[in-house]
Amino acid sequence: MKEFAASPVTAAAEPKTIPPFAVISGAQVQQVLQGREKQVVELVEQTYRVHAAGDSVNPPSYFLRFPDRPTSRIIALPASVGGQVDVDGIKWVSSFPDNVASGIPRASAVLILNDRATGYPFACMESSIISASRTAASAAAAANWLSRGRGRPRRIGFFGVGLIARYIHTFLNATDWSFDEIGVFDLSGESAEGFKGYLERSGTRARVTVHDGPEQLIRSSDLVVFATVAGEPHVHDTTWFAHNPLVLHVSLRDLAPEILLASTNILDDVNHCLKAGTSAHLVEQMVGHRDFVDGTLVDVMEGRVSPADDRPVVFSPFGLGVLDLAVGKYVYDELASSGQLRVVEDFFSELRRYG
Structure with a gap:
């Protein structure tokens, strides 16, 4: 007689319970x-x-x-x-x-x-x-790992000053970062002044400066945080980064391809970052390859990649689910x-x- 395997419906299964919602x-x-x-x-x-x-x-x-x-x-x-x-x-x-x-x-x-x-x-x-917490935690982790061997920056600049910027400052502060100077720039002057007020209420001892434009902010910062809602690159001048800052490119679409090509590029996930019109995606489309990507944050954490200090270092986190x-x-x-x-x-x- 021919034997048949039990179907999934009739086969004995381990008992399962529905979790409370x-x-x-x-x-x-x-x-x-x-x-x-x-x-x-x-x-x-x-x-x-x-x-x-x-x-x-x-x-x-x-x-x-x-x-x-x-x-x-x-x-x-x-x-x-x-x-x-x-x-x-x-x-x-x-x-x-x-x-x-x-x-x-x-x-x-x-x-x-x-x-x-x-x-x-x-x-x-x-x-x-x-979402804000995991984004800020990712940024704080990157700032820590990517500044090793370069020295911790003492001057930070926030380009865009919404909820994400506030959480990144909170997480940096909570993970033992301190700064001598904090720069602020936003297209909304009211928002920039509001963020300055938050920083002062947070108890920072840093000198807080609201800048009139992005060039002034970037040139005066050793750690630059981009947390904007920009849909396409709006920062193009590579000379603004001649002092080789560490850049947390959290909003992903602020920097023109020529800036990334002149930098060390660390991503959180290569396949995800090179999609959806991010700055890194635009670079890939322009040059036709991914050789400009130096590695992922895990590569840095596990010692496979050590960012040099003779060029800017840009961390681009797509933000993984x-x-x-x-x-x-x-x-x-x-x-x-x-x-x-x-x-x-x-x-x-x-x-x-x-x-």
């Missing part, structure tokens, strides 16, 4: 992350290593754009990360720059965490704070262990296959 507010996220900047930086570094080792899935981000609102977009970042994080999920983040004129933040986001055993989502959390998942899972675990999860009872109500 929780909603986590921005206030709870902030409560968990505030004061734990060092732990978040360490988590981000660990997640970069897990991703580099191949224990993750991080497909291309999907950009939802609107013909009637060309400056706005909503981005989907699906991902899966193994290691100690061990979670799947997706971030859904919007960027509506016109919000700023109405006095509300440009970006808003939610993060969904999915159980790896059942696929069921088990948390929905406010994610603009998670695996980082959002890692920070989001950290928040979830902290709230769960302290009994503060707000579970939505009966969120999943249709649970019987045949009714």
